[in-house]
Amino acid sequence: xxxxxxxxxxxxxxxxxxxxxxxxxxxxxxxxxxxxxxxxxxxxxxxxxxxxxxxxxxxxxxxxxxxxxxxxxxxxxxxxxxxxxxxxxxxxxxxxxxxxxxxxxxxxxxxxxxxxxxxxxxxxxxxxxxxxxxxxxxxxxxxxxxxxxxxxxxxxxxxxxxxxxxxxxxxxxxxxxxxxxxxxxxxxxxxxxxxxxxxxxxxxxxxxxxxxxxxxxxxxxxxxxxxxxxxxxxxxxxxxxxxxxxxxxxxxxxxxxxxxxxxxxxxxxxxxxxxxxxxxxxxxxxxxxxxxxxxxxxxxxxxxxxxxxxxxxx
Amino acid sequence: xxxxxxxxxxxxxxxxxxxxxxxxxxxxxxxxxxxxxxxxxxxxxxxxxxxxxxxxxxxxxxxxxxxxxxxxxxxxxxxxxxxxxxxxxxxxxxxxxxxxxxxxxxxxxxxxxxxxxxxxxxxxxxxxxxxxxxxxxxxxxxxxxxxxxxxxxxxxxxxxxxxxxxxxxxxxxxxxxxxxxxxxxxxxxxxxxxxxxxxxxxxxxxxxxxxxxxxxxxxxxxxxxxxxxxxxxxxxxxxxxxxxxxxxxxxxxxxxxxxxxxxxxxxxxxxxxxxxxxxxxxxxxxxxxxxxxxx
Numbered sequence: 220x221x222x223x224x225x226x227x228x229x230x231x232x233x234x235x236x237x238x239x240x241x242x243x244x245x246x247x248x249x250x251x252x253x254x255x256x257x258x259x260x261x262x263x264x265x266x267x268x269x270x271x272x273x274x275x276x277x278x279x280x281x282x283x284x285x286x287x288x289x290x291x292x293x294x295x296x297x298x299x300x301x302x303x304x305x306x307x308x309x310x311x312x313x314x315x316x317x318x319x320x321x322x323x324x325x326x327x328x329x330x331x332x333x334x335x336x337x338x339x340x341x342x343x344x345x346x347x348x349x350x351x352x353x354x355x356x357x358x359x360x361x362x363x364x365x366x367x368x369x370x371x372x373x374x375x376x377x378x379x380x381x382x383x384x385x386x387x388x389x390x391x392x393x394x395x396x397x398x399x400x401x402x403x404x405x406x407x408x409x410x411x412x413x414x415x416x417x418x419x420x421x422x423x424x425x426x427x428x429x430x431x432x433x434x435x436x437x438x439x440x441x442x443x444x445x446x447x448x449x450x451x452x453x454x455x456x457x458x459x460x461x462x463x464x465x466x467x468x469x470x471x472x473x474x475x476x477x478x479x480x481x482x483x484x485x486x487x488x489x490x491x492x493x494x495x496x497x498x499x500x501x502x503x504x505x506x507x508x509x510x511x512x513x514x515x516x517x518x519x520x521x522x523x524x525x526x527x528x529x530x531x532x533x
Numbered sequence: 534x535x536x537x538x539x540x541x542x543x544x545x546x547x548x549x550x551x552x553x554x555x556x557x558x559x560x561x562x563x564x565x566x567x568x569x570x571x572x573x574x575x576x577x578x579x580x581x582x583x584x585x586x587x588x589x590x591x592x593x594x595x596x597x598x599x600x601x602x603x604x605x606x607x608x609x610x611x612x613x614x615x616x617x618x619x620x621x622x623x624x625x626x627x628x629x630x631x632x633x634x635x636x637x638x639x640x641x642x643x644x645x646x647x648x649x650x651x652x653x654x655x656x657x658x659x660x661x662x663x664x665x666x667x668x669x670x671x672x673x674x675x676x677x678x679x680x681x682x683x684x685x686x687x688x689x690x691x692x693x694x695x696x697x698x699x700x701x702x703x704x705x706x707x708x709x710x711x712x713x714x715x716x717x718x719x720x721x722x723x724x725x726x727x728x729x730x731x732x733x734x735x736x737x738x739x740x741x742x743x744x745x746x747x748x749x750x751x752x753x754x755x756x757x758x759x760x761x762x763x764x765x766x767x768x769x770x771x772x773x774x775x776x777x778x779x780x781x782x783x784x785x786x787x788x789x790x791x792x793x794x795x796x797x798x799x800x801x802x803x804x805x806x807x808x809x810x811x812x813x814x815x816x817x818x819x820x821x822x823x824x825x826x827x828x
Contacts, residue, residue: 267631269817288818292633307549308542320632334683360628367633455654 220245220280220371220402224335227274228261235261237426238275243419244377245403247371248397250259250434251406253423259406260300262423263373267297280370296364300376302356304349310335310359311344314366334362340393354385359378361392368413372396374405377414384517447489447495449478452506458501465492479509539634539642540649546651559653560604563662567600568593572664590668591769597662598679602686603759605651606719609687610711612650613694615704616643617815622704636815640808644688644695651687656682675768682764685797686757690715692804692811722756723778730782747782754788756801760796767793779828 221243228236236258243249251259264270264279268288277284283289293431305313314331323330335341339356343351346425357377364372374393376388393416397403407413414434421431430437451458455476462468491508493506494524547553565754575589617640619624629639659680665671690711697710729749759778788795813819 264627265628269627269631273819289633290753292631295599295631297627297631299624299627301624303620303628305542305546305623305625312545315539316542317632319536319541320634322535324535361627412630 220247221249221267221404222278223262223275224277225275226262226265226272226277226349228258228270229273230266231373234426234509236265236272237273238425239426239428241421241428241431243358243371243401243402244401246397247419248393248403248405248417250420251404251423252413252420253406257423258421258426260375261337263375263404265404266291266374267295269297293367294369295371295373296367296369298360298364298372298374298377300379302353302360304356306347306349308348309352310340310342310346311515313359314363317363317366330521331362331366332387334365336364337395338362339388341454352385354381354389357381357385357389358392361389361460362529370402372401372403372405374403376406376408378407380493386412447480447482447492447511448505448507449480451476451478451496451504452504456502457499458496460497461499461501462492465495467492477505537638537642537645539629539639540645541644541647542643544649547646552792553650553653556608556650557654560608561657561661564597564600564658568597568661568664571596575668587668587670590665590670594662594665594671594769595670595765597771598765601655601658601662602683602758605654605683605687605758606690606715608654609639609647609651609690610694610708610715613647613691614698614708614711615643616640616647616810618702618707619698621702630815630817636812640695640811640815642701643698644691644808647691648684648687651691652684655683655687671769678768679764682761682797685800685828686761689757689800689804690702693718696807696814697810698813716758718827719758719779722752722757726750726752726778747785748789749777750782750784750788753778754792754796754799757796757800759828760793760800763792763796766784 221241223239224242225238225240226236227238228234230272239258239262241262250261261270265272266279266284268284268291273284279291280294282290282294296508308316311328313333314335315327318324318331318532332341332344335344338361340355340358340362343355348356348359361374361377364374374402378389378512381389390412393403393405398416405413405417417434419431419433420437422429431498449458449462453476455473455478458478459471462478464482467482467488468484469481471478471480473479484492494505571593575593578589617626618628620639630636639717659676661723662676662679665676693714694707697707697714700703701707701710726749729752733749762778784792
């Protein structure tokens with residue numbers, strides 16, 4: 220659905236996008252994660268035809284977005300991070316305004332009502348847009364995005380500033396849209412939310428894509444580098460002495476019956492370690508990798524990248 | 534024919550805004566106040582001289598039209614200068630630009646809605662202008678011609694507002710620049726002509742040199758005030774002797790005969806060029822287009 224190849228953009232002397240490449244398949248919910256100034260909004264704006272690229276290619280549904288922005292605009296909808304408000308315009312009128320842009324004049328009201336119902340604003344049609352809460356405004360903006368039935372939704376930090384309830388509701392709407400076959404590119408700072416919502420994730424920093432994979436693969440890859448937690452029923456000292464002799468173990472710490480180790484080995488080593496403990500008669504009650512959340516994954520990748528850059532000769 | 538969505542939306546917003554009735558009240562209050570003062574002056578003179586002077590009635594008409602013109606020129610930038618920059622400040626411009634709307638759709642919709650508001654002001658001022666019909670000397674056709682010219686000036690001045698609104702980020706800056714440009718077209722062109730006349734006189738003090746320098750007045754074709762004065766003079770046959778904008782020079786016959794049409798044509802071309810520039814300026818992908826044109 221979206222293919223970005225070696226996208227390059229400079230603002231003056233600073234490089235916003237450094238040959239960024241990205242691929243999003245149809246029906247994916249792609250989480251775009253990165254610190255402030257990483258290049259998320261720049262990427263989204265280029266795809267939406269709101270910004271010039273200095274190099275590279277963008278294809279939306281097979282159409283060159285840089286060459287044919289008009290054709291691409293029919294297939295995408297862009298939702299900026301801030302919802303601008305028109306004074307003196309009611310919710311239904313706001314929707315009808317966008318409907319008229321896409322030549323939906325006949326049955327516009329019925330269609331707009333359907334979309335408003337989808338986002339839960341069907342009882343707010345007579346309200347002025349500027350009187351809505353932040354969450355409602357964002358939902359209205361999402362309904363507006365759907366007016367021309369786009370294939371790709373580009374949502375730039377849509378949940379920022381929302382309260383937890385509104386955030387939950389918004390997430391549910393996005394899930395429903397994804398189930399309806401919409402491809403979604405969503406950026407956010409609320410990384411845990413992306414973990415629950417997205418099928419795929421891409422981590423961007425300093426204009427470069429550091430990682431792009433399915434959310435399960437991202438966790439699987441990073442899981443092996445997470446500390447291993449072993450809880451035993453008793454005889455902690457015996458367990459610790461057994462583990463200390465293992466060449467794969469980098470460091471070890473323990474508290475009560477729980478031992479936390481960092482290893483250099485893979486899943487095979489993990490299985491052998493467990494077998495060795497059982498063979499030595501140690502009663503193991505828990506043997507697992509510490510589950511990392513998306514925030515720690517994100518920080519680990521960013522830190523790893525920074526360390527690589529700091530090392531001379533890398 | 535499909536109505537421009539931006540124009541339709543702007544109309545909807547404008548009629549609900551408190552700005553519109555305030556503008557209509559202020560505009561008509563000023564026009565009525567000045568109209569009534571001059572009207573009272575004419576009546577007072579009648580009491581002394583026992584007859585109504587035709588020239589007084591004409592002065593009333595000229596004054597009313599000039600006041601209406603000045604008010605329009607004063608109000609239009611306030612309406613148009615926030616057209617695009619206002620969208621930018623509200624952060625709604627990206628939403629519009631990412632939709633199917635083209636920069637031309639947005640700009641023309643904005644301009645048309647502003648001109649629409651101004652037409653409303655002009656129409657609301659017609660009863661005051663009609664005071665002149667009490668005395669006669671001016672026909673309905675004259676009033677209609679002036680009204681059409683005022684609508685044209687609104688387009689021209691409105692375009693200046695839109696140009697600056699597109700070029701700069703803040704509405705305040707756009708408003709200041711629009712007033713500055715209006716000042717240039719209304720006074721600056723006069724000043725420029727005066728300077729040229731001064732240089733000609735300085736180089737050759739003989740009267741014949743000045744007589745042949747009438748073509749320097751061509752600059753004034755861009756001045757909407759001069760065209761208004763010329764139009765009024767042609768309608769009533771009396772010069773509104775505020776100042777001699779010809780600087781004692783003889784206007785070449787061709788210019789004199791076709792002044793109104795030439796002026797309107799030149800200002801229309803300038804309006805078109807400025808609108809094209811605004812559309813280009815608003816296009817987020819203009820650099821790419823420029824590059825492909827170079828190739």
